[in-house]
Amino acid sequence: xxxxxxxxxxxxxxxxxxxxxxxxxxxxxxxxxxxxxxxxxxxxxxxxxxxxxxxxxxxxxxxxxxxxxxxxxxxxxxxxxxxxxxxxxxxxxxxxxxxxxxxxxxxxxxxxxxxxxxxxxxxxxxxxxxxxxxxxxxxxxxxxxxxxxxxxxxxxxxxxxxxxxxxxxxxxxxxxxxxxxxxxxxxxxxxxxxxxxxxxxxxxxxxxxxxxxxxxxxxxxxxxxxxxxxxxxxxxxxxxxxxxxxxxxxxxxxxxxxxxxxxxxxxxxxxxxxxxxxxxxxxxxxxxxxxxxxxxxxxxxxxxxxxxxxxxxxxxxxxxxxxxxxxxxxxxxxxxxxxxxxxxxxxxxxxxxxxxxxxxxxxxxxxxxxxxxxxxxxxxxxxxxxxxxxxxxxxxxxxxxxxxxxxxxxxxxxxxxxxxxxxxxxxxxxxxxxxxxxxxxxxxxxxxxxxxxxxxxxxxxxxxxxxxxxxxxxxxxxxxxxxxxxxxxxxxxxxxxxxxxxxxxxxxxxxxxxxxxxxxxxxxxxxxxxxxxxxxxxxxxxxxxxxxxxxxxxxxxxxxxxxxxxxxxxxxxxxxxxxxxxxxxxxxxxxxxxxxxxxxxxxxxxxxxxxxxxxxxxxxxxxxxxxxxxxxxxxxxxxxxxxxxxxxxxxxxxxxxxxxxxxxxxxxxxxxxxxxxxxxxxxxxxxxxxxxxxxxxxxxxxxxxxxxxxxxxxxxxxxxxxxxxxxxxxxxxxxxxxxxxxxxxxxxxxxxxxxxxxxxxxxxxxxxxxxxxxxxxxxxxxxxxxxxxxxxxxxxxxxxxxx
Numbered sequence: 001x002x003x004x005x006x007x008x009x010x011x012x013x014x015x016x017x018x019x020x021x022x023x024x025x026x027x028x029x030x031x032x033x034x035x036x037x038x039x040x041x042x043x044x045x046x047x048x049x050x051x052x053x054x055x056x057x058x059x060x061x062x063x064x065x066x067x068x069x070x071x072x073x074x075x076x077x078x079x080x081x082x083x084x085x086x087x088x089x090x091x092x093x094x095x096x097x098x099x100x101x102x103x104x105x106x107x108x109x110x111x112x113x114x115x116x117x118x119x120x121x122x123x124x125x126x127x128x129x130x131x132x133x134x135x136x137x138x139x140x141x142x143x144x145x146x147x148x149x150x151x152x153x154x155x156x157x158x159x160x161x162x163x164x165x166x167x168x169x170x171x172x173x174x175x176x177x178x179x180x181x182x183x184x185x186x187x188x189x190x191x192x193x194x195x196x197x198x199x200x201x202x203x204x205x206x207x208x209x210x211x212x213x214x215x216x217x218x219x220x221x222x223x224x225x226x227x228x229x230x231x232x233x234x235x236x237x238x239x240x241x242x243x244x245x246x247x248x249x250x251x252x253x254x255x256x257x258x259x260x261x262x263x264x265x266x267x268x269x270x271x272x273x274x275x276x277x278x279x280x281x282x283x284x285x286x287x288x289x290x291x292x293x294x295x296x297x298x299x300x301x302x303x304x305x306x307x308x309x310x311x312x313x314x315x316x317x318x319x320x321x322x323x324x325x326x327x328x329x330x331x332x333x334x335x336x337x338x339x340x341x342x343x344x345x346x347x348x349x350x351x352x353x354x355x356x357x358x359x360x361x362x363x364x365x366x367x368x369x370x371x372x373x374x375x376x377x378x379x380x381x382x383x384x385x386x387x388x389x390x391x392x393x394x395x396x397x398x399x400x401x402x403x404x405x406x407x408x409x410x411x412x413x414x415x416x417x418x419x420x421x422x423x424x425x426x427x428x429x430x431x432x433x434x435x436x437x438x439x440x441x442x443x444x445x446x447x448x449x450x451x452x453x454x455x456x457x458x459x460x461x462x463x464x465x466x467x468x469x470x471x472x473x474x475x476x477x478x479x480x481x482x483x484x485x486x487x488x489x490x491x492x493x494x495x496x497x498x499x500x501x502x503x504x505x506x507x508x509x510x511x512x513x514x515x516x517x518x519x520x521x522x523x524x525x526x527x528x529x530x531x532x533x534x535x536x537x538x539x540x541x542x543x544x545x546x547x548x549x550x551x552x553x554x555x556x557x558x559x560x561x562x563x564x565x566x567x568x569x570x571x572x573x574x575x576x577x578x579x580x581x582x583x584x585x586x587x588x589x590x591x592x593x594x595x596x597x598x599x600x601x602x603x604x605x606x607x608x609x610x611x612x613x614x615x616x617x618x619x620x621x622x623x624x625x626x627x628x629x630x631x632x633x634x635x636x637x638x639x640x641x642x643x644x645x646x647x648x649x650x651x652x653x654x655x656x657x658x659x660x661x662x663x664x665x666x667x668x669x670x671x672x673x674x675x676x677x678x679x680x681x682x683x684x685x686x687x688x689x690x691x692x693x694x695x696x697x698x699x700x701x702x703x704x705x706x707x708x709x710x711x712x713x714x715x716x717x718x719x720x721x722x723x724x725x726x727x728x729x730x731x732x733x734x735x736x737x738x739x740x741x742x743x744x745x746x747x748x749x750x751x752x753x754x755x756x757x758x759x760x761x762x763x764x765x766x767x768x769x770x771x772x773x774x775x776x777x778x779x780x781x782x783x784x785x786x787x788x789x790x791x792x793x794x795x796x797x798x799x800x801x802x803x
Contacts (some may be wrong), residue, residue: 015336015349016315018097019083022090023048027062030094039081039099040074050098052085061087065095071102082106090239132224133161135184135212139162149206149227151198169195169203180210184220187212193230204686205234215328234734253277253352255289259337263288264309267347276331276354278324289350292321292331305335312337312345318355329356364475372446374424375431381455383445387505390457394498402465402497404454404472405512409524411450422483429480430489437475439468453509460531462497469493471525477525479736488700492519493527501530521592525722547583548594552606556582559614560781563796564752564774567766570797574665576633576774577615578781579607604639609649611635616657616664618784623651623663627791631693633665641680650687661691667718669697677694686715695752700740709747716772717744721755724775728764738768745769759802766801 005464019036027047036042040051052058052072059067068087073080086098124405129146133139138160147156150167168176169657172194183190189211195203210225253273257264265286274280275290284291293302301317309317314336323330332355350579370382378386385572387403394401408430415423421458427450434444443455454472457464477490494515502508511530519528551557557579581589598604612634619632640646654661666687668680684694695716696709700723721742726733737753744751753765756775765773779796790796 004530012195013312015338016351017316017334017336018101019198021048021097021099023062023087023095023097025062025065025093025095036099039083039101039172042115048095053266054742056083057727061095064091065092069292069783074099074114090242091235094235105491111777112597124501127569129227131159132222132226133159134222135161149204150196151200151202151204161796167196169197171195176208181655183210184212184223189225204229204231206230215311215636254641255350255352259347264348273352276323276352277558280699283324293319294322296320296322302336305333307347308335330359331355361464374448376427377431377435377452378443378445380445380447383443383447383455384505386443386445386455388510390455391498391505393457394500400459400461400465400497400499402456402459402462402468402495403508403512404456404465404469404527405447405494405496405509405516406452406454406472406491407493407520408450409492409520414487415450418483418485418545422485425482426487426489430476430491433476433478433489434472437472440610442468453512459470459497461497465495465497466527466529473527485722490525492516494519495527495529497529521590544594544597545603547585548598548603548607551581551583552603552610556584557607557610558582558783559611559618559784561618561787562774562781563779563787564630564772565778565797566763567773567801568798572628572630572796573772574631574633574789575619576635576667577611577618579611599637599639602639602643604637605643605717608640609653612649612653613656616659617651619663620657622657622788622791623659629663631663631665632659633667633695635697638680641683647686650692661687662693665693665695665716667695667697681712688713688715697754700736709743714749716750716752719751719753719770721775724753724755724761724765725757727753727768728758728760734764734768736763737770741769759798760764762801770785 014033016033017035019039020033020043021036021040022031024030027049029042029044029046029048032040038389042051048058048062051053051074055070055072057068057070060066067089069085071082071084073082075081082102084100084102086100088096091095129143129149131140131142131146133141140159140161142155142159144155146669147154149532150156156163164360165173165177176192176194179190179192182188189209191207191209192205193205195205197203207228207230208225210223213222213224247270249675250270250272253276254268254270255266255273256268258267260750265288266284267283269281271767273284276563277284290297293299299320304317305319314334316332316334319331319333320328322328332353334351334353336349337345338349340346370379370385371377372379385454390401411423411426414426426550427446430452431444431446433455438444439456441457443457445453447453452490454469456465456468459468473491473493477488479486479488481487493515494512496502496508496512496515498508501511503575510728511534514534515528515530519526560578560580561575562578563572564576565571566573579591581591581594583589595604598607615632615634623629630693636646640649649668650664653659654664661662666684668684688694693715696711696712697718698720699717700720717740719737723733723737723740727737728734741751750771751769752772752774753761753770754774756762756765756773758777761775762773762777777798779790782790
């Protein structure tokens with residue numbers, strides 16, 4: 001091939017040592033370079049999923065037309081060949097799949113950097129159709145391929161100039177008509193490219209060339225020509241443009257040398273070559289690459305490279321090269337010959353990969369093996385070593401030590417709602433706060449996910465351990481702004497103390513983990529010390545789930561009711577229905593012990609339906625005996641929304657009881673509301689239209705923002721008890737509560753505080769402008785009989801709030 005006809009992009013695609021496949025959106029193979037054909041033994045019917053059967057990343061990439069990277073192995077005659085597969089989206093309809101042999105990397109270094117995707121593009125052939133139109137009759141004779149250019153599988157019954165124009169996209173129609181009209185007036189021919197809209201809605205590029213023919217009078221009578229679908233060419237041109245940009249943007253150095261010259265001078269280098277070597281293109285064009293070795297010419301790899309050049313074949317070697325400033329670097333070089341139509345080598349393509357960092361990995365291996373990449377904290381491996389050492393010291397010195405297992409509350413909900421990137425920064429924030437609050441000698445470790453373990457090698461006793469955990473929680477649970485999201489981190493912590501709760505590392509970690517889940521069952525945002533009773537059968541999920549099923553079948557559930565008071569005048573405005581479980585084996589079981597398992601197992605759906613029906617029936621019964629009017633509040637969970645029939649359940653409960661929808665309020669937690677599930681929002685919007693009120697429970701413990709509240713159909717914000725607890729003692733808690741109340745009033749919502757246990761709390765809430773209160777100071781939860789008696793007596797509340 002003449003040098004002037006040589007295109008670096010063609011060579012990079014066809015002669016790249018890595019295999020490259022071009023795949024359409026259906027997973028069908030549309031092109032492969034020679035390396036791919038040698039490596040994969042592909043056929044025209046090969047599909048990408050045939051090569052990597054069962055790979056979830058690939059299936060997702062093909063379905064969503066997204067990028068993915070994964071390592072796998074290909075069956076070869078010599079055994080399994082490990083490869084790294086990079087799937088990259090080239091355009092709306094095309095994926096490019098790069099396969100690299102990483103056997104050397106797996107065998108020699110185990111870890112290393114794989115060269116970024118090699119450059120490529122592929123051209124596809126275009127269909128050609130012919131046509132001949134009678135201008136006067138406006139009827140065209142066409143070939144099948146003509147109609148196929150416009151997206152038709154069957155011939156169109158009538159085709160005229162107006163039909164032709166109607167298929168052209170709006171932006172191109174006037175221009176094409178002008179070209180056609182000018183040729184018609186000048187009795188010439190025309191040549192035009194334009195876009196058409198196919199019946200399936202897709203857009204395709206066509207090239208049309210036509211010529212006018214005249215009748216005996218000299219007037220144009222016919223126009224004939226050809227139609228070519230040039231969509232593939234246009235895409236190839238776009239691919240070429242992308243490839244050119246990719247060559248410039250590639251992290252790998254790319255060099256092209258002239259093999260027709262005895263000294264093989266360089267004719268092209270990309271910016272990555274300049275960055276890697278420190279030489280500008282104008283400094284190296286026309287020179288042989290050997291200057292990069294300096295005086296270091298005795299390298300064994302140079303012998304292999306020279307042999308490959310002499311035999312006109314591919315080669316991959318690692319050279320010790322030198323930058324312009326004289327500093328050495330390790331260079332992985334892949335070369336491939338470029339041949340003309342006669343098979344003569346005219347050029348060589350060289351792809352350089354600076355692997356100097358790989359040679360430096362050994363210095364960082366110890367740190368990487370024992371520390372978490374995201375937070376920099378000790379990982380589980382180092383924690384186990386530190387814990388073993390601390391246990392030996394504690395045994396030798398006969399002193400206590402403790403392990404605290406900390407899990408961030410609602411982190412998964414936050415991660416899924418706002419994004420994993422922001423979630424990572426929250427983990428980094430939590431790590432930094434814990435590390436800053438740690439005492440000398442304490443180890444803060446990231447155990448995995450959103451779990452941290454705190455090793456306290458020297459504590460006086462269990463009280464000392466709980467005091468330290470309380471201090472750590474106080475340091476962690478402070479308001480923060482992460483990526484413009486205002487958050488209030490919270491965590492549940494389990495504590496195990498040596499030797500009371502275990503005399504080996506496994507038991508201490510296990511018992512701290514069990515205690516942490518106990519803290520979550522009791523409301524989160526707190527800590528629990530391990531106690532042997534936590535190992536009771538009721539603590540086991542499987543056992544508890546089976547008992548829950550039996551409780552549902554045997555009607556072991558009943559409701560307690562806790563009144564809600566308007567803070568001005570202490571007037572009854574509502575009652576919340578609270579589920580209780582009277583287990584024949586264990587007696588009355590706290591909902592915190594079984595609600596989590598009910599949600600995870602899906603039993604919360606039938607249990608929640610029972611609560612709705614029972615609450616509505618009881619409320620209607622109170623109305624029938626003439627008791628004062630108020631609303632009945634019922635909690636609903638995410639699982640009830642996911643089940644998809646919450647509207648039907650509410651309608652059935654209202655219809656069977658005869659209760660007016662305006663007398664019912666549904667409470668959803670803030671963590672559920674922040675998911676912004678469209679179905680959830682639509683469902684609650686429909687319920688509100690029917691008259692059912694909506695309240696956000698536990699408000700202030702999640703991460704919802706103003707934008708979320710504005711789009712969420714809600715009537716009432718229920719301030720979490722964790723803020724109510726300290727509202728009369730802590731300026732910070734009072735400030736948070738005031739902000740929530742102001743936010744509610746700013747959105748025309750009512751604010752109700754739960755967990756009010758003292759008159760001082762009630763007074764503080766009144767002074768802050770809270771509308772309603774609920775808690776033990778207002779009224780204890782009671783069964784239906786006792787609640788009915790109190791309602792009839794009119795003495796349900798303790799009296800007025802202290803001045």
